[in-house]
Amino acid sequence: MSYNFLNIAATPDVRAVQAEMGTAGMWPEPGKVVEPSALGPHEKDFISERDSFYMATVSETGWPYVQHRGGPMGFLHVLDDQTLAFADFRGNLQYITAGNLRGSDRACLFLMDYTRRRRLKIYATVSLAGADESLALKEKWAAENYRAVTERIYLLNVVAFDWNCPQHIVPRYTFEQLKAHIEPVMQRLEELEAENAALRQRLQE
Template identity: 55%
Template sequence: MSRYLNIATTPSVAAAQEHYGSAEQWARIGARGGADETVQGQRLGPAEAAFIRGRDGFYLASVSETGWPYVQYRGGPEGFLTIVDSSTLGFADFRGNRQYITTGNVQANDRVSLFLMDYAHRRRLKIYGHMQIIDANDDPALAKTLTMPDYPARVERLVLIAVEAFDWNCPQHITPRFTLAELERFRTQPL
């Protein structure tokens, strides 16, 4: 079974799969496995790296000390989410509304989930990880690695995410949406 499915399939999830008739399907998919860590969803490969580099935003979920989930959107220029190595992502955390909900949540529970979307091509990548927050002034070398010099946002923190597992999700029900930049590329490409 892939590492992602192994983490996601808790006893209550397995019971729901059994109840709704998908347990055998997921057992077959899980049995495919494979020794390759990329196939198992443990190490990011070239396809994941290219997909991540092409994103200009993603959804980030954390859980509060009271058990409530919190999801927020993180955005920036294309490529601001950086592949540090095959099992680590990083980004410069820009100053925002100053609520610090994710920052506080991660101090108590470092588990996060990232949801990366490519609406135009109907693709999505889900990632489980452990998030570490570093004050930008505390690690100038890392700040230089993660900061995009031409982006006019104030960097407050640096974020590293140790990837625990990832999974590509099916395109069903993803409505194609396009950014202005994507529409402009389509408009200027010859037919």
């Protein structure tokens, strides 16, 4: 548990509910740790292995908004202990996240590893990369060879993070993960079908 995460998440209303439910004593006093959280090797590896994440922003009318982001594994790049970056691909042309970030630079990221049943929440402030940095990052990432139009590069300054428990996460596997297990079975099936056809043929002779 990152104490810093609760400094943000545990608002007075949240603390009031904790008090009502008798759990307030479980958590650190508010305001204890104010240092921004640095990502460690565990977080960096986890982030680099993701091919999707969810990103929540806040509208100027106070509504939360969450959107799924997907791309090649590692498309949410770890630039350093405190900074993440990703290319904002052209999508449905609604620009809700982009618009929300004009009013408030605050975002909450939710990263899921369904296979290993792990999840990470990240609070970040978001800024647009400047033209030079944007160009440099686009060139650096061009080798990924992913078919999408990049409209902007977002830089995410990590303010806090928190790991969640695996409870209620149903394991899911990507096609690529399953392929390694399915292919030998398919191959064996083909061999058996060929053998079966040959045996049938011999019976008819």
